[in-house]
Amino acid sequence: MDQKDIQNLRQDYRASTLLENATKADxxxxxxxxxxxxxxxxVLEPNAMTLATATPDGRPSARIVLLKGFDHNGFSFYTNYLSRKGKEIARNPQATLLFFWGELERQVRIEGTIEKxxxxASEEYFHSRPHGSQLGALASPQSQEIADRDILENKYAQLTAEYDGxxxxxxxxxxGYILKPQQIEFWQGRSSRLxxxxxxxxxxxxxxxxxxxAP
Incomplete structure (x- = not known):
């Protein structure tokens, strides 16, 4: 595909509207x-969200994580504290979550501060996960460089035997982490980019x- 073909990729959104009197106060x-x-x-994995973090000097990074709960306190997810995102959160807790539900032509952007x-709560959720996911969390030094996949496979096999039964x-x-929102934006696609x-x-x-x- 050449550049002109990419430039011509577009969708005219007509699925719905979002008017002030149709939105909730909360x-x-x-x-x-x-x-x-x-x-x-x-929608495929409606709880999939982009988590954007940044270093103290402003270098951003983003990845997809899964929402595991929300209420008036905030939006929760779970991960490795020693991963890149975990280290960035520890030094700069300001972050953004982004949901994109293409089938509904909608986005939700949530900005706030993250706390552990x-x-x-982390123990309770960890033990609710499938057995394999628990082993995977234990086996993977997330975000660290490794020589090859065999390191993961061998560690997983070792842990499978060690924790059998x-x-x-x-x-x-x-x-777990919780993002406590300071602002939340709801975006509904409309025709002609309005x-x-x-x-x-x-x-x-x-x-x-x-x-x-304004759009």
């Missing part, structure tokens, strides 16, 4: 409504201010 309730609609529409979840302990380097963008900004601990942004 952005968490609005997110819940959209999340449920994404599930109902059978409690050890108890036994409870797998949650690694100290693995657990998209709807509704932004909620945190006014205080309990209230949000809702505004419309």
């Amino acid at each position: 952005p968490i309730k609005q997110f819940e409504a959209w999340f449920n609609e994404a599930i109902a529409a059978q 979840l409690s050890k108890e 036994k409870e797998i302990p949650k690694p100290s380097f693995w657990g 998209h709807d963008r509704i932004l909620y900004k945190k006014a205080d601990k309990k209230t949000w201010k809702k505004v419309r942004l």
Whole structure:
């Protein structure tokens, strides 16, 4: 495909609208409504989200992680604390989450500050995971350079034998985070690129201010 073909890739969005009087006063309730609609529409992995972090000197990085819970406290996910994202969060807790539900022509962007979840919450979730996923978390030195895949396969096989019929302990380097939002933007694709963008900004601990942004 040449550059001209790439430039001509476009989609005219017509699936829905997003008007102020049709949105909820609470952005968490609005997110819940959209999340449920994404599930109902059978969006592939509706809980998949881009997590964008940055180093203290502003070098950004992004990757896909899976949302594992949300409420009025924030949006939760789990990972290796010693991974690149874990190290960046430790030094700069400002981050952004981005959901894209293409089938519904929607995006949600959530900006805020990340904190670790409690050890108890991380333990509970870790032991709810499939056996293989628990072993995988223990076997992988996430984001570190390794010589080849055999290192992972051999470690996994060793751990499989070691914990056969036994409870797998949650690694100290693995657990949960929660992003506490300061602003949440809902984006609905519209025709002729005149998209709807509704932004909620945190006014205080309990209230949000809702505004419309130009596309």
